[in-house]
Amino acid sequence: MRPIIISITFFLVIFLTQISFAEEFLMLKNNKVNVRYGPSFEHPIKYVYLKKYLPIKIIDKKENFRRIIDHKHNSGWIHTSQLKKSSSVILTENQFIFNKPTQFSKPIAVAKKGKLILISKCKDNWCKTKNESISGWLLFNNFWGKLPN
Numbered sequence: 001m002r003p004i005i006i007s008i009t010f011f012l013v014i015f016l017t018q019i020s021f022a023e024e025f026l027m028l029k030n031n032k033v034n035v036r037y038g039p040s041f042e043h044p045i046k047y048v049y050l051k052k053y054l055p056i057k058i059i060d061k062k063e064n065f066r067r068i069i070d071h072k073h074n075s076g077w078i079h080t081s082q083l084k085k086s087s088s089v090i091l092t093e094n095q096f097i098f099n100k101p102t103q104f105s106k107p108i109a110v111a112k113k114g115k116l117i118l119i120s121k122c123k124d125n126w127c128k129t130k131n132e133s134i135s136g137w138l139l140f141n142n143f144w145g146k147l148p149n
Contacts, residue, residue, distance in 0.1 A: 027056065041079075053088045055086050055089055064080045089116075091111055091114065094111065098138070101123055111138060
């Protein structure tokens with residue numbers, strides 16, 4: 001009986017760990033963020049992100065550092081002070097921006113593949129985006145990141 005309980009406990013721990021890291025996305029808080037080889041300030045800098053709001057996926061945690069992977073499969077460790085809740089995605093295909101959240105409304109622009117999109121609110125798979133010149137709705141089907149709740 002005891003080996004069964006130990007086995008069940010082991011599988012539950014593994015399963016819950018996988019769930020906790022499943023699709024956890026954050027975004028960069030600053031224009032310059034250091035990515036390190038390991039989870040401490042003593043580890044050397046691997047590369048530097050120069051793109052504020054870039055969405056990144058969390059794949060591991062250790063104290064105040066998060067191991068991340070980006071849309072180009074680069075990985076490393078970032079301190080939690082450089083991260084915040086995600087409201088951005090990267091498009092993986094060209095998509096139309098519509099005037100209203102329906103495909104029957106007028107398309108007002110095309111968002112290109114690889115474009116960083118900041119999201120202000122979502123309704124189903126439609127999300128409102130706004131930049132300096134364009135405000136509209138995108139139907140999100142092909143993107144890297146996670147839409148806000």
